[in-house]
Amino acid sequence: MNEVESVARRARAASVDLALATRATKDAALHAMADALEAATGSIREANAADVDAARAAGTPEAIIDRLRLDEDRVRGMADGLRDVAGLADPVGEVVRGSTLANGLELRQVRVPFGVVGIIYEARPNVTADAAGICLKSGNAVLLRGSSSALRSNTEIVRVLREAAEASGLPADVVQLVPGEGHDPAKALMRARGLVDVLIPRGGAGLIRSVVEESTVPVIETGVGNCHVYVDRDADLDQALAIVLNAKTHRPSVCNAAESLLVHADVADEFLPRVVTALQDAGVTVHGDDRFGALDGVVPATDEDWDREYLALDIAAAVVPDLDAALAHIRTHSSGHSEAIVTRSQQAARRFTAAVDAAAVLVNASTRFTDGGEFGFGAEIGISTQKLHARGPMGLPEMTSTKYVVTGEGHVR
Amino acid sequence: MNEVESVARRARAASVDLALATRATKDAALHAMADALEAATGSIREANAADVDAARAAGTPEAIIDRLRLDEDRVRGMADGLRDVAGLADPVGEVVRGSTLANGLELRQVRVPFGVVGIIYEARPNVTADAAGICLKSGNAVLLRGSSSALRSNTEIVRVLREAAEASGLPADVVQLVPGEGHDPAKALMRARGLVDVLIPRGGAGLIRSVVEESTVPVIETGVGNCHVYVDRDADLDQALAIVLNAKTHRPSVCNAAESLLVHADVADEFLPRVVTALQDAGVTVHGDDRFGALDGVVPATDEDWDREYLALDIAAAVVPDLDAALAHIRTHSSGHSEAIVTRSQQAARRFTAAVDAAAVLVNASTRFTDGGEFGFGAEIGISTQKLHARGPMGLPEMTSTKYVVTGEGHVR
Structure with missing residues (x-):
């Protein structure tokens, strides 16, 4: 079992508890995570400064360094983002359609979490908190694979988020970084069909193309816009x-x-x-x-x-x-x-x-x-440009699947 | 350009017209297809008899030969299935949600066809007519890849369906068989990302696994049930x-x-x-x-x-x-x-x-x-066991995507 499979299995175990968590528990965790991020501004900025120094030493263009950089405002922005997500309706449990069939069977189609969501993304470390918040609220354990240039920042952010989640009574493993260096961990994530339910690449066209080509896990393609x-x-x-x-x-x-x-x-x-x-x-x-x-x-x-x-x-x-x-x-x-x-x-x-x-x-x-915020969705994990599952801005409902609940009293065919 | 790419391009061109066809046009085509199938019972049974003879000569088990066989009842069943689909509501154009935003922009999420749907299936030739009918009604051009053992039956059924579609004013290429022998055509279909929007494998676990593993086209996994x-x-x-x-x-x-x-x-x-x-x-x-x-x-x-x-x-x-x-x-x-x-x-x-x-x-x-018919969907293309897009029995609405239509009067941010 490789390291990625191991975190994926832990995510799957955590997702079982998270799927059954009430909105109250999830919102409390989101607020705790927000408070913890603000309280940890110092250590997050320290980790981020190390990333920025390394990027600068490596001759990274200033525009990318700017996306990488976290100041006090951006840390507060991450925290406020989590609080915003706490304020949104819980998509889990929403009855999408329902009817009573001619034979008396009650049919309900109900929103449920996917289970485990993988996010592969580039530079910006604030995506770490945003994605974790949206996934948690929609009942999904998340596996985060950021860019190596933001590894110190992401590691510190995830440490803070996990502690806060656990203190709120959720398994820490609802939020995990995918460990390991180079491209192999991302590739292992793409092949973890059965352990990871959905993979969402966020970044440039090259990243998205490679995920679409190589993944056996279902992918939601985001964002290239001509x-x-x-x-x-x-x-x-x-x-x-x-x-x-x-x-x-x-x-x-x-x-x-x-x-x-x-x-x-x-x-x-x-x-x-x-x-x-x-x-x-x-x-x-x-x-x-x-x-x-x-x-x-x-x-x-x-x-x-x-x-x-x-x-x-x-x-x-x-x-x-x-x-x-x-x-x-x-x-x-x-x-x-x-x-x-x-x-x-x-x-x-x-x-x-x-x-x-x-x-x-x-x-x-x-x-x-064309934007989740403008459309009034409150939070957005990305903009889907594919036709399957979700198309356009993806809010919380788009981060769920459904299941049919069929209730009878001894019905047979 | 290989042969599969060529039929896929023709399907894509036909799908542009089909997407804009009214329900009246589509229903007329479905009825014409049903009538044409019944009128062609003789030639369809002749083609089918040749398939059955060849299967028997190859030592195919009787259970599979039974699935392959078309008698008068089964041809009438295919025709009636098409008429049933004509009687169902058109999913295209359904407004899934809509609102007026604070700035006055009108937002509508509307059902639209996927475009081109590929179906890879085994033995039963009646799937050919069923799938063609569901795809046509949901506004999708379809590429059908049946098993080689049913090739003569499928070829004759598709010939009849195409003629009837064309006589009703739709492009004949809304229904096509994927040509060619062996596994290469199915593989080419799985790699036709950008030309084919969705691939639905219908058949045994082995078929489904191979499609899921090899396809870069988004797949809807169907049907394995423990x-x-x-x-x-x-x-x-x-x-x-x-x-x-x-x-x-x-x-x-x-x-x-x-x-x-x-x-x-x-x-x-x-x-x-x-x-x-x-x-x-x-x-x-x-x-x-x-x-x-x-x-x-x-x-x-x-x-x-x-x-x-x-x-x-x-x-x-x-x-x-x-x-x-x-x-x-x-x-x-x-x-x-x-x-x-x-x-x-x-x-x-x-x-x-x-x-x-x-x-x-x-x-x-x-x-x-757990069945589209029992759930009252009227028609079913299969039962999805994946979490993305559709889960459970898939009826006509599950064969569509959506798009957002945003209407303003000079709105800028």
Whole structure:
């Protein structure tokens, strides 16, 4: 039995108790974990400083070091996140559907925890507390596999969380770090079918692809977003301008930022100069087709630009002859995350929302709204871009399975 | 591009149209397919006779030949099945949840088809029509990979279904057989991630395991059932006897048949002789632990018996000291399909339904009730024993994904 199997078996044992824990017990544990994190700010920052020093010595780019760094505010943010999760409704036990069958059998479909959830993630150590809180509230034991660059921070955070969970009467093993160096532990986690119920990779496209390829444990794919904004012939162009700017520049590094702009030919003469100037004023490089390319400062788009998730102040931009051409472009290049149309036409909005195959389709709204917080879910483990189980922002209910409870009085067939 | 990729691409193209088809169009196609199957009874039986002859020449066991055989009744059964599906509500377009957010954005989570569904199945050619009907109604193009022993039957059935679909205004490629010989085509289907959205294996444990191991396409695991009946201390023993007999003998070859019997020690003296006699009278071989073994004709159970899915007139049987021991036994040996308790105790029923981790937990009812038809779903593509996406009998809604439609009037963050 390898080390990963051993932690997975401990997680499975702990999950049996956790699945039966009441909301009151779970919420008390979440509050205890939050308080403990704040109380341990000193030791967490110390461990984190060691990670940051090592990363800097290894020549890690400053943007990644910034994600790695924990200050007092970020530790308090983790604690507040756990308290927020405590305030949310418990998904476990929710009756999803129920009926009495013709023969008198009572049928109930009830939400239950998955059991053991594995999370594989990169840099940010605050994911450690966020994921642990969401998993605990949804009744799942969690196996956390963060990046080696955050190992000291994650180890200290998990130590604090485990102590607090145990002090609240839950098994400490509801939260565990997956031990070991290199890629082998993550691979062992991906092959732990039967011990781990679901694996959620959070991070870059490369990480997600490798988990999807190698895992025999069911995977929920998250987050790659080549999001388009399509400005229709019938768009309110002021709205369109505001939405394009917001979708591209509000937070360029996240998956729901826009990466591609499509404009209907009929409004191109009027809209292109306005949008290009506004984007360029905001520091955005426009990678344009021939029509966009006629404007100053626009860089010619290559074939690859239509598929890129820049996560930066860049946008691919093209003029399309009509709505169907926009739909065809999106069908070819979409990553199935969020796609927006700006239009005053009911017919165009209806056609776009019906025909676009994505987790979220937005009408006259920025792609930035595809977010568990914005949707009112209160907590989010990630944004699923796959079609099985959960699609779009995943809150607590998406972290559960269901079971049927069938009650009779000696019923036989 | 291999042949499988080529049919998958055609399926994907067809799925775009099918996703937008109205219920009226889909139901008309289903009726046309049903009528066409009946009209083609002659050619279907001819193709089937060739399959049956070849199977017999190859020394195939009679039980499998029986599953392979299509007579007039079975062809009519396929046609009626398609008409039944036409009568069911269309899951596509159902609003699963909806709200207006604080900022005025309208949020709707709407059921949409997966897109392309692959089904890999064994012997029975009637699965070809059943699966095609359920997929078509749920808006999914289907790629069917049946067993080579049914190839002539399946080819003829699919030819008939495609012609009828096309005559109804749908693309013929909404229903396709995956061509090619040997295992390579099924493997290519399992690797067609991005072209195929979901793969559903239907068949024996070996088939399902190989799909789960090798597929990069998301899989819905179906059907292996090591189902237990636990007779509690507080059971009505007449009910218990009827339920055990029904669960074991009503149809031993299916996944929701009971394979293991657990009896509380307090009722063993009274119940064991009755249940063993009744089972033996019904032709069942009891593989018992020491307590059961003391009775005439009971075969000693080996370690393997507790994990076996006999699919035959055999049952593993043990006496347990208490409910917790029964729960522990089930936790160790359950395949997560259906687990039943017989008890008059509210407390025992509550504890059993909470603690048992399975697709269906039954109280005072036979495991045979875990079935889409019994649950009132009208049609069933299989019984999922995994926790992701769908668990238990899968009807039309389980054959869909969802998307969020977000409508604003120029909303930005």
